[in-house]
Amino acid sequence: MSDTRERIKCLIIGSGPAGYTAAIYAARADLKPVMYTGMEPGGQLTTTTEVDNFPGYPEGIDGPTMMVQLQQQAERFGTEVRIGMVTEVNFSTEVGGIHKVTVDNTTEIEAETVIISTGATAKYLGLPSEQKLRGGGVSACAVCDGFFYKGQDVAIVGAGDTAAEEATYLANICTNVTMLVRKDYMRASKAMQHRVENTPNIKVLYNTEVDEVLGDQVVEGLRMVNNQTGEKTEIDITGLFIAIGHTPNTQIFKGQIDMDDTGYIITEGKSTKTNIPGVFASGDVQDKEYRQAITAAGTGCMAALDAERYLATVETGAEVSA
Numbered sequence: 129m130s131d132t133r134e135r136i137k138c139l140i141i142g143s144g145p146a147g148y149t150a151a152i153y154a155a156r157a158d159l160k161p162v163m164y165t166g167m168e169p170g171g172q173l174t175t176t177t178e179v180d181n182f183p184g185y186p187e188g189i190d191g192p193t194m195m196v197q198l199q200q201q202a203e204r205f206g207t208e209v210r211i212g213m214v215t216e217v218n219f220s221t222e223v224g225g226i227h228k229v230t231v232d233n234t235t236e237i238e239a240e241t242v243i244i245s246t247g248a249t250a251k252y253l254g255l256p257s258e259q260k261l262r263g264g265g266v267s268a269c270a271v272c273d274g275f276f277y278k279g280q281d282v283a284i285v286g287a288g289d290t291a292a293e294e295a296t297y298l299a300n301i302c303t304n305v306t307m308l309v310r311k312d313y314m315r316a317s318k319a320m321q322h323r324v325e326n327t328p329n330i331k332v333l334y335n336t337e338v339d340e341v342l343g344d345q346v347v348e349g350l351r352m353v354n355n356q357t358g359e360k361t362e363i364d365i366t367g368l369f370i371a372i373g374h375t376p377n378t379q380i381f382k383g384q385i386d387m388d389d390t391g392y393i394i395t396e397g398k399s400t401k402t403n404i405p406g407v408f409a410s411g412d413v414q415d416k417e418y419r420q421a422i423t424a425a426g427t428g429c430m431a432a433l434d435a436e437r438y439l440a441t442v443e444t445g446a447e448v449s450a
Contacts, residue, residue, distance in 0.1 A: 134237045136162045138435055139229060140207075141214050142245035142377075144171025145421045146411025148198035149428030150243045150435075155205035157436045159241075163202070164212045164231055166377075171195070171247050172412075173421060180275060182421050217242075219384050223405040224442040240442075241406045241435040244385075244393065245428060246377040248412040248419070252370055253285065257341040261368075265347025270294035270369045271420070277302055277367040283350050285338060286371030287311065292320035294371050299327045306363060307332045308352060341368055376413050385409070392416050400431040406442075408434050 138159035140147050147163060154161040173179065173191035180188040189197075199209055216230035219242070227239045250268035252258060258266055267273040270284065274297060283306040284295050291307070292314065298305045307324065312334045314321050324330050335356045342349035342362070351362045376391045386394045386403040393409040395401060400408040410431035411424035 133228075135226075136160075136237055136239045137439070138162070138241045138243065138432075139227075139237065139239035140164070140243045140245060141229075142166050142171070142247055142411070142413070143169050143199070143209070144173065144195075144245060144247050144411055144424060145198065146247070146413075146424040146428035146431070147171070147243070147245035148195070148202045149425040150245060150410055150432040151202035151207040151209075151428075152198075152205060153429050153432030154243070154435060155202060155207045157432065159432070159436060159439070160206060160208075161202075161243075161432075162208045162210065162237075164210050164214055166246060167213055169195075169211065172250065178276065179272075179421065181272065214380065217380055217384065219404045219407055221404060225405065227404075227406065241408070241438060243400075243428075243431045243435060244378075244381065244402075244407065244409045244413055245411045245424075245431070246413050247424075248374040248376040248392075248416070250370065251373045251375060253338055253372070255338060255341065258338070258368070258370075261341050261343060261347050264345055265343065265366055266341060266368045266370065268370045268374075269419070270298050270371070273367070274298050274301055274369070279303055280366045281364060282306070282367035282369065283308060283363070283365050284369040284371055286373075287314045287316065288371070288373070289316045289320050290373070291371035292316040292324050294369060295330050296323050296327055298369065299330050302367075303329065305330045306350075306365070308336045308338065309334045310337055310355065311335065338368075374412070374416065374419070376416070378413060390416065400427055400434050406435075406438055408438075 138154045138161040140163040143165040151161050178188045212231045215233045218228040278301045281304045282302050285308045287309045295307050339351040339353040349364045353360045378391050393414040395414050400410050408431040410427035
């Protein structure tokens with residue numbers, strides 16, 4: 129590693145809607161932000177086809193194009209976007225302290241503020257046919273993509289509250305929804321189970337798993353297997369939604385940043401402040417409730433404003449408010 133460490137006023141880790149929005153606001157505030165994109169530049173939206181629910185795009189926009197435009201907007205105001213993966217952090221616990229970050233196991237930098245926007249990764253089943261058709265009818269977000277299957281037959285995999293909520297959401301716009309539950313019971317709350325049971329166009333199949341997603345370019349059907357009897361059956365569907373959870377990308381921050389029991393970063397009140405002075409979290413890395421591009425962008429804005437105010441209080445010697 130080099131003995132000369134670069135000093136950065138505002139370091140942004142992650143490059144999804146939260147990271148780029150934070151970069152836009154931080155750059156306009158003259159914080160001269162530097163962003164490291166991580167292993168998936170652009171975040172989850174780069175694996176999405178059409179985005180129809182982000183304000184400002186009346187005809188919709190595909191995810192990769194949207195992220196390129198966000199990057200261009202951030203760079204327009206002076207953000208330096210770097211390809212690289214933050215592999216280690218050593219956060220200072222002192223107000224005004226300097227945070228040390230290692231990139232790609234080789235480059236050490238120092239930052240006065242850090243905005244964590246590393247997002248969360250949707251869990252998938254891991255089937256080759258599923259992975260092949262991601263973006264072609266296989267999705268991990270019914271709220272994001274369900275509209276494209278209006279009036280069609282779809283299936284959803286999962287047994288928790290999120291799966292039940294997404295199944296009822298899909299039932300409002302799709303003709304039929306088949307819900308696959310791996311065990312002989314649902315993990316969802318009783319209220320959510322009752323909602324599913326009382327929705328006539330949702331059919332719940334217990335002890336049932338996906339054997340193969342059918343189709344070459346797009347989803348055309350689903351082969352299912354009963355894990356008790358081994359019996360296989362097929363149904364015709366055009367969309368398959370996986371609702372078995374997300375994993376927040378917070379592994380490298382464990383032991384330094386306060387998290388909940390599932391690994392999501394805990395922020396203070398309505399702010400993006402973490403338990404570490406000068407370190408802020410935005411987007412899906414701290415939001416397990418909404419997980420939308422627009423809400424991620426909103427918290428990215430908040431994180432940049434929080435960072436700007438933090439630096440102002442440090443520079444003037446004022447007390448940093450909680």
